[in-house]
Amino acid sequence: xxxxxxxxxxxxxxxxxxxxxxxxxxxxxxxxxxxxxxxxxxxxxxxxxxxxxxxxxxxxxxxxxxxxxxxxxxxxxxxxxxxxxxxxxxxxxxxxxxxxxxxxxxxxxxxxxxxxxxxxxxxxxxxxxxxxxxxxxxxxxxxxxxxxxxxxxxxxxxxxxxxxxxxxxxxxxxxxxxxxxxxxxxxxxxxxxxxxxxxxxxxxxxxxxxxxxxxxxxxxxxxxxxxxxxxxxxxxxxxxxxxxxxxxxxxxxxxxxxxxxxxxxxxxxxxxxxxxxxxxxxxxxxxxxxxxxxxxxxxxxxxxxxxxxxxxxxxxxxxxxxxxxxxxxxxxxxxxxxxxxxxxxxxxxxxxxxxxxxxxxxxxxxxxxxxxxxxxxxxxxxxxxxxxxxxxxxxxxxxxxxxxxxxxxxxxxxxxxxxxxxxxxxxxxxxxxxxxxxxxxxxxxxxxxxxxxxxx
Amino acid sequence: xxxxxxxxxxxxxxxxxxxxxxxxxxxxxxxxxxxxxxxxxxxxxxxxxxxxxxxxxxxxxxxxxxxxxxxxxxxxxxxxxxxxxxxxxxxxxxxxxxxxxxxxxxxxxxxxxxxxxxxxxxxxxxxxxxxxxxxxxxxxxxxxxxxxxxxxxxxxxxxxxxxxxxxxxxxxxxxxxxxxxxxxxxxxxxxxxxxxxxxxxxxxxxxxxxxxxxxxxxxxxxxxxxxxxxxxxxxxxxxxxxxxxxxxxxxxxxxxxxxxxxxxxxxxxxxxxxxxxxxxxxxxxxxxxxxxxxxxxxxxxxxxxxxxxxxxxxxxxxxxxxxxxxxxxxxxxxxx
Numbered sequence: 001x002x003x004x005x006x007x008x009x010x011x012x013x014x015x016x017x018x019x020x021x022x023x024x025x026x027x028x029x030x031x032x033x034x035x036x037x038x039x040x041x042x043x044x045x046x047x048x049x050x051x052x053x054x055x056x057x058x059x060x061x062x063x064x065x066x067x068x069x070x071x072x073x074x075x076x077x078x079x080x081x082x083x084x085x086x087x088x089x090x091x092x093x094x095x096x097x098x099x100x101x102x103x104x105x106x107x108x109x110x111x112x113x114x115x116x117x118x119x120x121x122x123x124x125x126x127x128x129x130x131x132x133x134x135x136x137x138x139x140x141x142x143x144x145x146x147x148x149x150x151x152x153x154x155x156x157x158x159x160x161x162x163x164x165x166x167x168x169x170x171x172x173x174x175x176x177x178x179x180x181x182x183x184x185x186x187x188x189x190x191x192x193x194x195x196x197x198x199x200x201x202x203x204x205x206x207x208x209x210x211x212x213x214x215x216x217x218x219x220x221x222x223x224x225x226x227x228x229x230x231x232x233x234x235x236x237x238x239x240x241x242x243x244x245x246x247x248x249x250x251x252x253x254x255x256x257x258x259x260x261x262x263x264x265x266x267x268x269x270x271x272x273x274x275x276x277x278x279x280x281x282x283x284x285x286x287x288x289x290x291x292x293x294x295x296x297x298x299x300x301x302x303x304x305x306x307x308x309x310x311x312x313x314x315x316x317x318x319x320x321x322x323x324x325x326x327x328x329x330x331x332x333x334x335x336x337x338x339x340x341x342x343x344x345x346x347x348x349x350x351x352x353x354x355x356x357x358x359x360x361x362x363x364x365x366x367x368x369x370x371x372x373x374x375x376x377x378x379x380x381x382x383x384x385x386x387x388x389x390x391x392x393x394x395x396x397x398x399x400x401x402x403x404x405x406x407x408x409x410x411x412x413x414x415x416x417x418x419x420x421x422x423x424x425x426x427x428x429x430x431x432x433x434x435x436x437x438x439x440x441x442x443x444x445x446x447x448x449x450x451x452x453x454x455x456x
Numbered sequence: 457x458x459x460x461x462x463x464x465x466x467x468x469x470x471x472x473x474x475x476x477x478x479x480x481x482x483x484x485x486x487x488x489x490x491x492x493x494x495x496x497x498x499x500x501x502x503x504x505x506x507x508x509x510x511x512x513x514x515x516x517x518x519x520x521x522x523x524x525x526x527x528x529x530x531x532x533x534x535x536x537x538x539x540x541x542x543x544x545x546x547x548x549x550x551x552x553x554x555x556x557x558x559x560x561x562x563x564x565x566x567x568x569x570x571x572x573x574x575x576x577x578x579x580x581x582x583x584x585x586x587x588x589x590x591x592x593x594x595x596x597x598x599x600x601x602x603x604x605x606x607x608x609x610x611x612x613x614x615x616x617x618x619x620x621x622x623x624x625x626x627x628x629x630x631x632x633x634x635x636x637x638x639x640x641x642x643x644x645x646x647x648x649x650x651x652x653x654x655x656x657x658x659x660x661x662x663x664x665x666x667x668x669x670x671x672x673x674x675x676x677x678x679x680x681x682x683x684x685x686x687x688x689x690x691x692x693x694x695x696x697x698x699x700x701x702x703x704x705x706x707x708x709x710x711x712x713x714x715x716x717x718x719x720x721x722x723x724x725x726x727x728x729x730x731x732x733x734x735x736x737x738x739x740x741x742x743x744x745x746x747x748x749x750x751x752x753x754x755x756x757x758x759x760x761x762x763x764x765x766x767x768x769x770x771x772x773x774x775x776x777x778x779x780x781x782x783x784x785x786x787x788x789x790x791x792x
Contacts (some may be wrong), residue, residue: 057567183780189567190498191717194709195779198772201706209765361581361702365500365574372571427585434578438555441572 007380007449014387021395028270031277033394038284039346040386044370045291045379046338052377052451053304054331055311057193060180062363063200064336066207066355067176068169068343073214073353075165076224077157083147084155087212090140091155094133101129144212154215162224166287166344173340174333176203181332185325197360208355220353227279233272240264243271280349287345288383291338295379307331308377366393369437375447384449392436393429400428457614462747464616468605474735475728476624476693479631482727483686484708486638486720487679493655493718494675495560497569501577502683503705507698508580509544509684510691511588516540517595529599533688534626540688545680551576552676560672577702584698592697596623616743623693634685635724638678642720647674655718706768707734710775716785725787730771738764 018037022030043061050056105122112118145153184195208216233239244251247267254260298304310317310324318324347353366389374385404425408418440447484506491499499505516536520526527535555576559569602625605617642648647670654661654671662668687701694700707730715726741759762770778785 183776187779187783189565190570191713191779191783193567193570194498194713195776198706198710198775202769202772205766205769209763365577368571368574369578421586424586424589427582427590429582430578430585431582434575434580434582437575437578438572441568441575442558445568 007384010384010448011380014384014391017391025398028273028277031274031281033391035277035280035284035349036346036394037387037390038281038288039342039349040367040370040390041288041383042284042291042342042345042386043339043367044374044382044386045288045295046335046342047367047371048335048374048376048379048382049295049338050332050335051371052382053299053307053311054328055189056185056328056332056335057189058196058332058335059193059360059364059368060196060200060203060336061339061367062358062360063196063203064173064176064339065343065346065363066200066204066358067172068166068340068345069347069353069355069358070207070214071169071172071340072162072165072223072344072347073220074157075160075168076162077220078159080147080152080154080156083144083152083212086143086147087140088155090136091144091212094137094140097129097133097136101125141212149218152215153218154212154220161226162348163226163283166341166348169344170337170341173343174337177333177336178329180336181329185328185332197364200364201360204355204358207358214353214355217356219355221351223347223351223353225276225351226283226348227276230269230272230276233275234268239272239275240268243268246271284345284349287341292379292383299379366433369433373436373440373447375449375451377451378447378449381447381449381451385447388448389433389436392432396429396432397426399432400425458747461614461616462744464614464618465744465747468616468618470735470739472620472624474732476627477735478728478731479627480686480690480693480727481704481708481711481731482724483631483634483682483689484704485711485715485723485727486635487682487686488708488712489715489717489720489723490675490679490682492712493720494651495556495569495672497566497573498709500570500573500705501580502708503702504577504580504584504698505544505548506683506687506690506704507584507696507701508547509540509680510687510696510701511584511698512540512543513537513684513688514593514595514691514696515588517597521597527598529622531596531598531622531626531692533595533692534630537685537688541681541684544684545677548676548680549673552672557672581698581702588698590698592695593691594695596692598622621693623689627689627693630685630689634682638682639720641678651675703768707771710771713775714778714786716787719785719787722785722787726785729786730774733774734767734770737761737770738767 018030018034021033043065046064047058047061050058104125108118108121108125112121144155147153180196180199184192184199187195207214210216211218214220244264247264251260251264254263306317306322307327309320310322310327314324370385370389371382372385373389374383375381401422404418404421408415408421411418444450484502487506488499488502491497491502513533513536516539517531517533520532520535525535526532555572556569559572599622601619602622603618603620605619608614608618609616642652650661650666651671651674653664654666654668658668661671690701690704708727711726711730712723713726714729715722715724717723738760745759746754
């Protein structure tokens, strides 16, 4: 117990902070922050597996997050039969061609020895395949995008339960990680960072501009939810009764019947949004706890020790007969899959998929700050980092406003500097996060909760 | 005649814009490569540092305009370059002193320095947004065109017009001047030679009495000049917006790596490789072929290889291909 005392202390402080937000701002805001903290925590767990366990830099978090989000659309949205009728066959043919290309290239690589002839053959397959795909899919894409463009204009998904898409999101991200890992893992650390950053950018630009897939920048809204809808709650009697019971003293104090009804309506609306957020919080908590248990077990298993050995001294580990390339690829896939799950969770929580919003600042660099601030190599630290940094990221603007008002209190309301500062309050979040990162890197490079190695 | 028309189309829509964009990328890529070669880390604050210098140019341009100072037919921003560069160098040296030098002295691994540069990126971005805000700003004044399409048509009697924007000529001229001075400095002066020696082998350079502090300082000064000028040229040509500058970091990195990171010549050419690839692969060649082919063969599609949405994706794909087949870049750079 004693060795966990600082973990418990750090988490309690975090919890108190969120409760304070609930008391001073509103419970709805506090719960939104909490939910987003949970999502960030899952992302940091994924990044921490790669960076903390194995020392692999993955600046492509954004790409895996976006793929997770795409999975939600492809799994949970109902299919658009009209679009499938006009273009489904051609798109499926194109997919078959891609798969055929991959297998034929693989076959050639295996059967024919390295030579000029082989290179030409592969190039020919790729060029012919691409032309075929362009010819087959071109008209089909136009037809699909013409199907009620305001509402559909894409193939739709499979119409399955949305929770299933979390797993699919993980698999999507794992698939991408496999390709990226095969291509880029041999590179030195900073090259790997740049390569993954750019590959993520490619992935997002494909999701953004292939409208037939997920409507691109036109966004998909009204996604399914694993939690009830506010509107349904507000009309169901059991929920209204529950709210009435909870606030009975408050309601009893009012005499007029119409006023009482108004207050009750207001309370029901507030409570419904809180109830929905609580449902999400419960679901996310389950995911985080399951992942935490698994990652914790893995970290202290022989496999975890091997990963640390590889991280700390590749040559020595290699001399001990460990296959470094294979292990790196495996852990890269594992971490990315967790990030993919987080991406799916986030889109489910928002109820909408907006490819235009995936930007490296928010989805890669902030996540990295979380990992470094929380504590690399320590899962509790990673989760804490997610909480702390997300909290700062969201609450920086109100905090900055407070400070600005404090220091400019003596200035008149029309003072230009004051107006300018108040307008730029939202940007103080960058300053806060940046300075936080620099301070941690300088004075506590191992993070708030450092890696702990238990001697066995 | 048709043949010349086709060439003019290509020149107007692809070659000139690509040369301009390539020069802007090249300046940024040399900046990245110098920092990587001499200070030995990937600087993720590249885009924002360029943005920082440009911000001063924008603000000073506004100030000069309000005072009635102008540069004739040239943009006022050119007048502000020395001041913007000075502010930029001051900022860079300050950051180096407060942030980077600690890790350099401790001989931290490059990854740690890259992470620290993330922090610098956040802080720089915050400062920029707090000072100038996130909006789009245009600060080009003076003559906009050197040669207008209609004038060209009159002069030559061709169907197609060739437009030469003043920013295109300014970009090319300034780039040539700056880059040649820099290469002369690196190759011919004693300081430049000591910088290259330091980049090649730090220990040997120290043994032969090269002062590391001086080398680092001069690197930041050159980097500051390049970053500011590159940023100003980009802003004049397109417009100044902090978010766009942050994003420009990505093609700049691609250019630096394609050319072979750590190799300034490579970075210079890498900029053009990326720019030409982006523009040539996303240009719709229909008009070009209309002139070249007989009417019966005229294309009915746009003849576009990839939609312009994939501009960035192209440069990154080139990077991935280069990394796969020639990891040290087209022009040998540092080993990976």
